[in-house]
Amino acid sequence: MAVSQEDFAPAHLGKDVDDVVILGGGLAGLFCALKLSPRPVTVITNAPIGEGASSAWAQGGIAAAISEQDSVEKHRDDTLAAGCGICEEKIVEQMTREGSARVHDLLSYGVPFDQDLEGRLKFSREAAHSQSRVVRVRGDMAGRAIMDALIAAVRRAPSIRVLEGYIGESFLGEGRYVTGVLARKRGGIERLVFPAKAVVLASGGIGHLFGLTTNPHEANGHGLAMAARAGAVIADAEFVQFHPTALDVGKDPAPLATEALRGEGATLVNKAGERFMQGVHPDLELAPRDIVARAIHNEIAEGRGAFLDCREAIGGKFKDDFPTVFAAANAAGIDPSRELLPVAPAEHYHMGGVLTDANGRTSLDGLWAAGEVASTGAHGANRLASNSLLEAVVFAARIAEDIQGLMPTPRSAFWNEMDEEPSLPSRRNxxxxxxxxxxxxxxxxxxxxxxxxxxxxxxxxxxxxxxxxxxxxxxxxxxxxxxxxxxxxxxxxxxxxxxxxxxxxxxxxxxxxxxxxxxxxxxxxxxxxxxxx
Missing domain, CATH: 1.20.58.100 (Fumarate reductase/succinate dehydrogenase flavoprotein-like, C-terminal domain)
Known part of the structure; x- marks a missing residue:
């Protein structure tokens, strides 16, 4: 059950009852806050805004049916096929249909998606997509560029208050109704209570519950547990996507070798130089991620090792076309234009989460969820590459619209200064x-x-x-x-x-x-x- 405010009398109570509190400062949380503007919103984030968000680490981009050669129906069908028979078809239809509008929203916020000389968006192809439909930024920098643009827009918005360095612990509630968030200052023991008329859970994924992951340290599954403890229904929690090609160089989190490398023709080989995806799947290196991940796992388990060979397909273009991966490889002493990249499967994305409907409503009144912590039914058993950022913006926008329609006209967006308690030494033992x-x-x-x-x-x-x-x-x-x-x-x-x-x-x-x-x-x-x- 959700806890009541009375259970936490020692906590500091803010002066305002917020219209909306958003727990999470990643793509879903910030996009929702911007879509709610000028309604007053408080965004609570574990790390400095943007730094602890998996969204900022996304290398591939956003999948959307925008090009003349593509269609919403093709994107829908590719998503349903990747989902292995358990996607919610109506949800997928809505998500893919609204993709183009959300990409143009991001362009309006200043996201510098790759364009040709005539100003048209450029598209790349990734695994299990029948068309080139992934919009990127400088090859592998989409997540960082999107977050930078949204952070700048949020900083400019007077209606959005951002509280950095607070860890959500529990939801406040009365029966089945969520009435706020209990958070703790990171590194301290003092708690703060944030009463709210609506709470949006956008706390991200679960990566750092696993020993090998591509996710930031803040992806600890806190939000999912908070919702479950409050009585929310959880859906599809068993479906965890392991990215096939994390760089196996002893880093935690493991650097990601984006799927776009394989989209550009990079191949997977073992120590003997054999392309082990031959005979495994007709799409070879561009097979669905779970199939590629199991093939790599098998090569490593049997002692043959697994490597990404980018030398011929990308070669000297690597540094300019994929600067993030190039820098990570160089830090490990590898030149990917001339050497093989050791790879291993790593926890990358959670298809399951807090059950929501088409408007992001959970099974608890007053609580919405968006992004990786939510389970909309869009991904099914296996997320289609680059659909994660798409799902985040589509459902963040839907949540904002839903909340706007439920609440009366917002009050003036004015925030009093919040009295912060001094940080206390960590009790972590x-x-x-x-x-x-x-x-x-x-x-x-x-x-x-x-x-x-x-x-x-x-x-x-x-x-x-x-x-x-x-x-x-x-x-x-x-x-x-x-x-x-x-x-x-x-x-x-x-x-x-x-x-x-x-x-x-x-x-x-x-x-x-x-x-x-x-x-x-x-x-x-x-x-x-x-x-x-």
């Missing part, structure tokens, strides 16, 4: 650090690219034991989300999309449907796992 290490190791080993019942039950038991020594709610939230993903994976006894069970390797037509769970059910499955551990 060695036991909690060990608990986090246990969580990340367990998920990577037992809830990764390949899964089975024994490993999943072991993971539930291990996470539950680690949870017992956690003190801070933010760390407990990480444990809760880890259990939700694991329990959902245990429930689905088949392989589909980003979820592969070694003990149920076939896709079961009878299970071609979305999954739903609550924290109550997850705790019951965890208790069973502990009994047999």
């Amino acid at each position: 060695s036991e909690e650090r060990e608990a986090i290490t246990t969580l990340r190791t367990t998920l990577a080993r037992n809830v990764g690219v390949l899964r089975d019942a024994e490993g999943l039950k072991t993971a539930l038991a291990d996470i539950s034991k680690a949870e017992r020594i956690c003190v801070r709610q933010s760390i407990k939230n990480m444990m809760v989300t880890g259990k939700i993903i694991t329990a959902a994976a245990l429930k689905r006894q088949e392989s589909r999309g980003g979820h592969f069970r070694k003990d149920f390797p076939a896709e079961d037509p009878a299970q071609a449907r979305r999954s739903y769970t609550t924290l109550k059910e997850v705790e019951a499955l965890t208790a069973e796992a502990l009994e047999t551990a």
Whole structure:
């Protein structure tokens, strides 16, 4: 259940009841705030605005049916095919139809998408797309450029108040109605209460629950756990996408070797120089991500290694066309124009999340969700490349429109100065650090690219034991989300999309449907796992 304000009397109460509080400063959160303008909005973000957002790390771009050769119907069909039979078709139809308008919104905010000499958008092709429809910025810098433009627009908007360095811990609530957010100053113990007429959850993904990920450290699944603890329905939590080509150079998070490299002709080879995708899938390196990830996992597990060969397809153009990947490779002592890039699958995106409808409403009144923390049904079992940023802006805009229609005319956008409590020394101790290490190791080993019942039950038991020594709610939230993903994976006894069970390797037509769970059910499955551990 959501907690009540009375339970947190020591917390500092702001002077205002906000119209809207948005938890998360990534693409979905900032885009929603801008679309709500001039309605007063408070954006609460864990890290300095933009820095902890996975959106800023996105290299590919945004998929949208804009070119004359493309159509909404083709984009829709590609998305449904990648989703392995469990996408919500109406949601996909709406998302792909609104894509062009949202890209033009981003252009109006100053995003410098790549254009030709005549000012027309340039498009690239990525895996499982039937057309070139991904708009990019300097090859692999779309996420950073989009976030820079939105941050500048947010800074200019007097109706948007940004509070940086606050970690969401719990939702305030009365029954099924969410009435605000309880947050803690990062590095301190003092809590702040933010009452609100509407709360938008845009807290991002789950990457850093896994030992190998391409996500920033702030992608810890906090928002998903907050919603689950408040009683929200969680959907499709078992479907985790592992990017096939993270640079395997010992970095945490792992640098991403964008799929656009393979779109430009880069190939996957093992130590012997063999293209191991031959015979695996007719699309070779541009097969769906789950298939490529499992193929790479297999090469590494059998000792042959996996490498991305960009020498012939990209060569001397690498530094100019893919500066982000080039810099990451150089930092590891590799020149990708002349040397092979070692790669490995890494947690990249969570298709599951808090269940929402077409307007971003969750199963709790007063709470909306957008971006990676939400499960709209647009991605199904396996997200189509570059649909994540598209989904974020489409549903952030829909949420803003929904809230505007529900609330009366906004009051004047004026903010009083907030009295901040001084930061206190962190209470993080060695036991909690060990608990986090246990969580990340367990998920990577037992809830990764390949899964089975024994490993999943072991993971539930291990996470539950680690949870017992956690003190801070933010760390407990990480444990809760880890259990939700694991329990959902245990429930689905088949392989589909980003979820592969070694003990149920076939896709079961009878299970071609979305999954739903609550924290109550997850705790019951965890208790069973502990009994047999």
